[in-house]
Amino acid sequence: MWSGRCYGGTQSSLFLSASSTVYCYYFAWFSLLLHENASLTSSFLLRGLANFVFELSYGLLFSGVMQHQEDYTSNASKDDQYFDSYADLSVHKVMLCDRPRMDFYKTLLTDRSIVEGKVVVDVGSGSGILSCWAAQSGAAHVLSVEASSLAEVQQQIMSDNGLSDRVTVIASTVEELVAAGVEAFVKEHPCVRDHSGVALVVSEWMGFYLFHECMLRSVIRARDFFRDVNAALQSSVPVSMLPSSGRLLAAPITLHPYYTETFAAFWDSVDGVSLRTLGKLQFEEHIEATSPLVDVIPAPCLLHDGVVLWEGSFDTLAVDDLASIEAERTFDFSTSVTTTSAKASLGATGRFTVDGFTLWFQVSYRDVVLDTSPFAPPTHWKQTTVLLPREFRDDKTVSFHRLDEQLEVTLRLTAEDPVQRCYRIEFELN
Missing domain, CATH: 3.40.50.150 (Vaccinia Virus protein VP39)
Structure with a gap:
């Protein structure tokens, strides 16, 4: 189980230097809990036997807190x-x-x-x-x-x-x-x-x-x-x-197109010299320092169509409704247009690896919609991406081969102390 519950262990506090529009806190909580004697070849995901496989000879409790803090100081309002x-x-x-x-x-x-x-x-x-x-x-x-x-x-x-x-x-x-x-x-x-x-x-x-x-x-x-x-x-x-109504959507992503478009495009050839190694270093530094990652995610990163996690009317929504949001969703790769398109580009032996989940929203009034998805023109909101811990991304822990597989996910948004103006974001793979 990969989830946002913090069971203990090491806490790392990371400073995120981001756009000047960010003046608040981010929390992304991750943990991986494996049962004792977990010498396992286990497939947590999934109907369709996707490759969510671990081989461990001991129980493991992984937890961490990644905190974004820019301009706030603790001794002021x-x-x-x-x-x-x-x-x-x-x-x-x-x-x-x-x-x-x-x-x-x-x-x-x-x-x-x-x-x-x-x-x-x-x-x-x-x-x-x-x-x-x-x-x-x-x-x-x-x-x-x-x-x-x-x-x-x-x-x-x-x-x-x-x-x-x-x-x-x-x-x-x-x-x-x-x-x-x-x-x-x-x-x-x-x-x-x-x-x-x-x-x-x-x-x-x-x-x-x-x-x-x-x-x-x-x-x-x-x-x-x-x-x-x-x-x-x-x-x-x-x-x-x-606006009168809104929706929050999410999709699993792979980071490879993001790396290719944002980093490799520059570093792979600088005046005839390959500096690909430096590009990979910068990419890893960037990813490790910015989780949740707030950036424009190229549409080819998406492994599934956006799934609605929350939607509501602002004419009727109550303040108490905002304390916590929970949604259980199934990403069915057999019905996703995005997956079919990506599969074709990877070829018959292509393997999809999930590196995290990206979030975006839509708001509307009458028939006019403001869309912040990776498929729409970019906005200053960009997208918010919650990444799996690095070791699981590196090991391609969450991956699949076939279009008939499903990924079951629970999302939780929990308001921290309202004074902090942030939510704890949790994704749990079921």
Whole structure:
């Protein structure tokens, strides 16, 4: 059994130097538990007798913790550091240059049928661009809620765009608004009463593997708070969410195409000299230092079509629903288009080796979808890949030959202390 439960043993804490958009913690927990006297030629996986084979003469308990920690310090408020990170303009430039992200929100917020005549709340508004689009497209009023120091800058941005009379910037967290209460909010913001309540809550809250950073909790609290505001105003206007639904998907992968495209393409021939050995060293250093690996995964790495691990409506999702997520899924290689295509490229003697699992998400509103899969144009979310421990990758422990095999997997996402804004990610091979 390969799973994320930590039974003891050695703990390794690794620093990940990644994109400037990462300001939170990652945990990937792995363990391999083999029973005593495990001199075994064992096939854990699998219907179809895939090659998940160990030969051991003693019991083995493998465990480890790989922790990502960038800018947080232990003696300061994690929330303060989280919001401060979003005052970093380089972070906003990355997001503003993310074309799929921008196109998704612009398509929706410039659609007058969605925003015209409505009070729109933009939660975690950052640069304010979503608020600007909504106001320019006829929103009755926009409430731009931003907890970082960018709230002050937004006042000038709205003035620069001639929107000061249609956008109110609120320098606050959602939780502070909730604590102050409905009556105080309505008194402070009469536009809500004037236009019969809030109709739309928009936010770009998604993190890596959808849930990282735990911002969705705040957006749900905002949704519920504004429903209470509408109820207090005796308004029948429903509060909708944009995006309104989402999905988390996963697929088993092999790292070979990732190595070929990202490392070998440069190192294999440098001005006529093969530096392949250096390329392999850099690849191994990169992989060992970054698990979970947050990077764009080439589509040929996928050994199976994406399988939905979670899906839900943000109009009805509750905060408590986010405490933990568990899904048991079967990857059936006989029905996967991806596997059939990969098999053809490997030839009749091709052997598939699973090096880990990659995660991505989709969010949507009406028929507009933002897709962060390896088959879609890359985004700043990239994909999140949880790798098997190196010794099992090197030994090709999880592998198969035939298309009629199945791989049964249990995924668990468990929220750590909410202050840490992260989840523990577990994959268990059944």
